[in-house]
Amino acid sequence: MLLIHCPYCGMARPEIEFRHAGHAHIARPADPAAATDEEWAAYLYWRDNPKGLIAERWRHVHGCGRFFNAVRHTVTDKLLATYPAGAPRPEIDLP
Amino acid sequence: MARFSFASLIRNAVSGNARWPAQWRQAAPKPEYDALIVGGGGHGLATAYYLAKEHGVRRVAVLEKGWLGGGNTGRNTTIIRSNYLWRESEGLYDHALKLWEGLAAELNYNVMFSPRGVMMLAHNHHDVMVTKRHVHANRLAGIDNEWLTPEQAKAFCPILNISRDIRYPILGAALQRRGGTARHDAVAWGYARAADALGVDIVENCEVTAIRRRPDGAVEGVETTRGAIRAPRIGVVAAGHTSVVMAMAGVRMPLESYPLQALVSEPVKPVMPCVVMSNTIHAYMSQSDKGELVIGAGTDAYNSYSQTGALHISSHTLDAICELFPNVRRLRMLRNWGGIVDVTPDRSPIVGLTPVPGLFVNCGWGTGGFKATPGSGHVFAHTIATGAPHPINAAFTLDRFRTGRLIDEAAAAAVAH
Numbered sequence: 001m002l003l004i005h006c007p008y009c010g011m012a013r014p015e016i017e018f019r020h021a022g023h024a025h026i027a028r029p030a031d032p033a034a035a036t037d038e039e040w041a042a043y044l045y046w047r048d049n050p051k052g053l054i055a056e057r058w059r060h061v062h063g064c065g066r067f068f069n070a071v072r073h074t075v076t077d078k079l080l081a082t083y084p085a086g087a088p089r090p091e092i093d094l095p
Numbered sequence: 096m097a098r099f100s101f102a103s104l105i106r107n108a109v110s111g112n113a114r115w116p117a118q119w120r121q122a123a124p125k126p127e128y129d130a131l132i133v134g135g136g137g138h139g140l141a142t143a144y145y146l147a148k149e150h151g152v153r154r155v156a157v158l159e160k161g162w163l164g165g166g167n168t169g170r171n172t173t174i175i176r177s178n179y180l181w182r183e184s185e186g187l188y189d190h191a192l193k194l195w196e197g198l199a200a201e202l203n204y205n206v207m208f209s210p211r212g213v214m215m216l217a218h219n220h221h222d223v224m225v226t227k228r229h230v231h232a233n234r235l236a237g238i239d240n241e242w243l244t245p246e247q248a249k250a251f252c253p254i255l256n257i258s259r260d261i262r263y264p265i266l267g268a269a270l271q272r273r274g275g276t277a278r279h280d281a282v283a284w285g286y287a288r289a290a291d292a293l294g295v296d297i298v299e300n301c302e303v304t305a306i307r308r309r310p311d312g313a314v315e316g317v318e319t320t321r322g323a324i325r326a327p328r329i330g331v332v333a334a335g336h337t338s339v340v341m342a343m344a345g346v347r348m349p350l351e352s353y354p355l356q357a358l359v360s361e362p363v364k365p366v367m368p369c370v371v372m373s374n375t376i377h378a379y380m381s382q383s384d385k386g387e388l389v390i391g392a393g394t395d396a397y398n399s400y401s402q403t404g405a406l407h408i409s410s411h412t413l414d415a416i417c418e419l420f421p422n423v424r425r426l427r428m429l430r431n432w433g434g435i436v437d438v439t440p441d442r443s444p445i446v447g448l449t450p451v452p453g454l455f456v457n458c459g460w461g462t463g464g465f466k467a468t469p470g471s472g473h474v475f476a477h478t479i480a481t482g483a484p485h486p487i488n489a490a491f492t493l494d495r496f497r498t499g500r501l502i503d504e505a506a507a508a509a510v511a512h
Contacts, residue, residue: 001405001406001407002405015396015405015407016407019396020396020397037497037498037499038497040497041349041496041497044440044496045349045440045496046347046348046349046496047338047347047348047349047350047351048338048342048347049338049339049348049350049351049352049398049437050338051336051338051339051352051400054398056397056398072397074352074398074399074400074401075399075400075401076401077397077399077401
């Protein structure tokens with residue numbers, strides 16, 4: 001089980017307090033009626049699924065209830081940063 | 096290939112079992128093949144076998160980064176069934192089930208296919224409706240599936256707890272009698288041995304590091320840790336690592352990879368005659384021929400390549416197992432492990448062409464690919480050999496996520512994601 005630092009509550013809490021909410025920084029098409037099938041497929045389904053760093057959304061459902069983003073390494077599962085929704089993805093250099 | 100027979104067993108028994116030959120060659124990669132299969136699990140080995148046997152494509156190499164069958168083929172809970180909801184899935188999974196029924200004879204290798212029956216439990220009104228819908232859909236398609244009352248379910252699996260006062264009482268069950276289990280390693284070994292006998296090179300410890308493409312975009316070959324290999328056709332069958340391999344060709348996939356866990360108990364005498372699955376409280380269990388209870392748990396909530404899984408996922412499943420089967424409560428778990436499964440948005444596989452000419456993909460089997468091994472390899476070999484899908488896998492395209500013709504099997508996939 002992960003220990004996740006909630007940027008709003010300011011403390012690390014066990015994973016079972018949180019709900020994973022998919023990849024972060026995926027923007028819904030601004031004009032849905034004008035989006036092509038390819039743009040909808042990219043928004044809904046195509047994913048990088050990286051073996052390495054991933055930016056993902058979490059929601060602190062059994063805490064403050066708010067969404068935030070995290071950068072995690074998908075091989076070690078180590079959380080390298082958490083940051084509020086709306087903030088840009090932090091640059092992280094892997095050793 | 097030395098054939099297995101009663102006479103060969105006797106002969107080798109009297110010579111102290113010291114003269115059994117190696118079952119396949121330790122092949123070194125050649126510089127060029129007619130087709131490459133990336134991934135030496137059950138699906139990849141089956142693909143190579145059917146390419147050689149049914150399509151005469153014998154200059155084939157299977158490239159495996161680790162050892163043969165050491166990925167999800169060796170990590171799954173070996174359940175075989177074809178009780179899926181939609182006509183497309185019924186066609187694909189029942190094609191596989193029919194091949195399972197004759198597989199040991201076809202390969203001359205005992206894959207220990209045991210059609211002992213797969214029972215899926217219903218715990219609430221919604222479950223009953225969904226499960227009966229599956230039963231009716233399957234029967235219309237000519238696939239055996241039947242509805243059992245709780246008493247009938249207990250008669251079929253006597254250790255089941257059908258008390259009305261448990262948290263999730265059993266209201267009924269669907270039973271597919273033709274479903275069951277097989278020996279996972281034997282499937283990989285049997286296909287490897289049969290493919291090798293037809294001239295297929297099985298190259299272990301050979302990781303693909305790049306996919307080379309010609310100026311017109313078509314595939315030219317691969318770079319590996321054992322050198323470059325040219326081939327005009329490449330089939331990627333890399334399960335949880337499909338996104339990583341396909342990225343080498345610049346193709347994004349509608350896949351997310353998760354660790355899926357399983358556990359085995361200490362071995363006991365036969366207590367369980369069938370497979371029991373519960374989607375709602377998420378637990379499934381069967382008993383191996385060694386006597387271990389084989390238990391399947393869920394996936395972690397987040398993408399990961401860790402090949403392990405969180406403790407609260409497996410302990411949640413064990414809570415459910417203890418409620419459904421109270422007499423196993425005192426058993427100790429010997430091992431638990433995780434495999435990385437590639438999950439599609441509609442929980443159905445992708446078997447077919449890609450935007451890159453000469454590159455084919457067989458992936459997205461998610462939490463339940465073992466059951467499809469022979470059928471998957473059979474139709475994928477057809478796809479690679481002819482350049483067009485077999486009618487059975489024609490609907491399982493990569494393009495369906497653009498057109499919207501999804502095949503939603505979230506209920507039949509049976510594992511909580």
